[in-house]
Amino acid sequence: MTALLQSKWFPFLALFLSNIFMTFAWYRHLKFKEHQPLWIAILASWGLAFLEYCIAVPANRYGFERFSLYQLKIAQEVITLVVFIGFAFLYFQTKPQWNHLAAFACILAAVLFTFLPAK
Numbered sequence: 001m002t003a004l005l006q007s008k009w010f011p012f013l014a015l016f017l018s019n020i021f022m023t024f025a026w027y028r029h030l031k032f033k034e035h036q037p038l039w040i041a042i043l044a045s046w047g048l049a050f051l052e053y054c055i056a057v058p059a060n061r062y063g064f065e066r067f068s069l070y071q072l073k074i075a076q077e078v079i080t081l082v083v084f085i086g087f088a089f090l091y092f093q094t095k096p097q098w099n100h101l102a103a104f105a106c107i108l109a110a111v112l113f114t115f116l117p118a119k
Helices: 002-006 010-032 038-063 069-092 098-114
Strands: none
Touching: 010 038, 010 069, 069 098
């Protein structure tokens, strides 16, 4: 387990997993809004968000030992979008339009810029 936590890939894999939980917490209830009271959706989302935090906090804590705060945050944003696009496509059967993909490419470019050497 220690070797996994010290891996340079652990923060990104853990952030990917945590974003799956968070995406379900934020958007799953939209598919059931006609049949599920809002208070149930809120409680279910809180439960998923708790699991997300149990994964995201260690991801950031161990990731901060190797990466800057800015690198972690910008990488997390791209991970969020990758997870969201997969979720929207698989769960809601919606495809991104060209402008959504262009915006995604701009954010991906931001990740590339943040990992370039500063000097």
